[in-house]
Amino acid sequence: CEMKEERDRYQKELEEANRLISELEVYKEEYEKVLAEWAGEEQKIQDEKKRLEEKSKELQKLTAQGDKEGFRKYFETINEDVAEEIYREIMLQEKQDTDIKNFIQIYENMDESAAARILSEIGEEKIQLVVEILLQMKKENASAILGSMDAVFASKITEKMAEALLKKQ
Incomplete structure (x- = not known):
């Protein structure tokens, strides 16, 4: 009788441990998914930063050269927000x-x-x-x-x- 109670107790503990493991696996999967999404967003941010830096360098070069026509064409190719950001x-x-x-x-x-x-x-x-x-x-x-x-x-x-x-x- 005592062994049966002990076996039942261990069985319940095992079931509880398995349930917790399942929950943790779900959290782990969600965490990995969020991490992957974050990495993708981080890459997009880095790409956009690089693009803005290149545009900024191009703008500075045009400004330094005093190329009014090139400057005008450059601003026609970018949207207003980007131009404003570069200026800032x-x-x-x-x-x-x-x-x-x-x-x-x-x-x-x-x-x-x-x-x-x-x-x-x-x-x-x-x-x-x-x-x-x-x-x-x-x-x-x-x-x-x-x-x-x-x-x-x-x-x-x-x-x-x-x-x-x-x-x-």
Whole structure:
């Protein structure tokens, strides 16, 4: 009698475990389906981003060349929303470029030992920020600042700068 009760209890636990496994399999299938849909959407977003970047480059090229006819034809081929988005991106990029240049000039106009001390204080935890600042500077200023830094920290920055430049190629 005791064995029968124990067997029945195990049977119920097994049935419950199988039911939970079935539920989990359904959730897993739904999760995988959502994941696949998300990956598809992510790819569409990446494709659209790439297309917009190419259009933006084409627009910037036409603008730089002053090609009014090409510029007009270009805008005839895209819809108004895309044109507006490209214009916003260009204006935002120009503002960011100006802001970055102004920020970099602060360090370029500073005494190199003072700039080196400040950038060293930023430290290794934010070394990428220091790298970006130095990469944006004129070579002469960046090298003078690096020369005024502690050799160990300067070598770490130099290594990160080289990595950043190699990634861009």
